[in-house]
Amino acid sequence: MPSGVSSPRSARGSQTTWLTERPARVRGALRVGGLTPLSTTDWPGELCAVVFCQGCPWRCGYCHNPGLLPARGRRRIHWDDVCAFLSRRRGLLDGVVFSGGEPLAQGGLADAIADVRRIGFRVGLHTGGAYPRRLAQVLPQVDWVGFDVKALFDDYALVTGVSGSGDAALESARALIASGVDCEFRTTVHPRQLPPATLVRIADRLVEMGVRRYALQQFRSTGCATPAFMGDGLRSRLEEPWVAAIAHNFESFSLRLA
Numbered sequence: 001m002p003s004g005v006s007s008p009r010s011a012r013g014s015q016t017t018w019l020t021e022r023p024a025r026v027r028g029a030l031r032v033g034g035l036t037p038l039s040t041t042d043w044p045g046e047l048c049a050v051v052f053c054q055g056c057p058w059r060c061g062y063c064h065n066p067g068l069l070p071a072r073g074r075r076r077i078h079w080d081d082v083c084a085f086l087s088r089r090r091g092l093l094d095g096v097v098f099s100g101g102e103p104l105a106q107g108g109l110a111d112a113i114a115d116v117r118r119i120g121f122r123v124g125l126h127t128g129g130a131y132p133r134r135l136a137q138v139l140p141q142v143d144w145v146g147f148d149v150k151a152l153f154d155d156y157a158l159v160t161g162v163s164g165s166g167d168a169a170l171e172s173a174r175a176l177i178a179s180g181v182d183c184e185f186r187t188t189v190h191p192r193q194l195p196p197a198t199l200v201r202i203a204d205r206l207v208e209m210g211v212r213r214y215a216l217q218q219f220r221s222t223g224c225a226t227p228a229f230m231g232d233g234l235r236s237r238l239e240e241p242w243v244a245a246i247a248h249n250f251e252s253f254s255l256r257l258a
């Protein structure tokens with residue numbers, strides 16, 4: 001990894017590898033800020049590579065990949081190199097997950113998904129739902145979606161720092177549920193923003209909407225650039241009975257401790 005550059009981190013695990021740095025040769029090609037060659041955690045039940053897309057319109061205080069937030073990062077992995085790497089992994093991986101940042105922030109995502117399918121992999125997508133129309137366009141080409149639920153939809157700006165973000169997320173969540181694409185909804189829990197009573201209300205709303213798989217993910221301080229969000233005391237709160245009360249409403253529920 002080049003000095004002075006933060007490595008993107010997968011949602012729950014593996015360290016990410018930087019490949020080469022070259023200017024893009026193809027206008028509109030996906031801007032990639034990192035690549036995890038093998039992950040067992042970013043797509044439950046699948047062995048996958050994770051492509052970290054550059055850019056995100058939101059500014060969550062607990063974000064652990066701040067280097068991916070600008071539309072153009074200081075370092076870049078050429079999309080052709082990602083495709084060449086994936087071609088050498090045929091038979092060794094089940095699929096490829098596009099993560100971020102927010103993958104749908106880039107208009108080139110649909111073409112990148114098509115490239116990955118041509119190489120022969122199934123496709124997973126991590127999204128917060130900031131771009132409902134783009135999500136609707138790519139859903140027919142996606143096998144699984146990990147959808148981040150930041151807060152109650154009316155309160156999204158408290159977490160994302162962006163007004164209107166809850167409206168976009170709600171529209172995206174509805175489109176995902178209606179599509180029937182395999183998916184998991186999940187919420188990152190930081191006690192400053194999401195006390196237990198709020199988490200119970202979020203879970204109730206998701207059940208009403210028809211969500212069947214849900215996960216609570218404990219905030220991890222690794223990579224977080226917001227000093228005020230550091231601290232401890234969260235583990236005990238996530239082990240309290242209210243977690244069980246949430247869990248029993250879903251067909252599948254996971255609790256991911258840091």
Ligand code: SF4
Nearest residue numbers: 056058059060063101
């Ligand atoms: S949506 Fe994800 S990538 Fe964007 S700021 Fe929030 S945590 Fe970071």
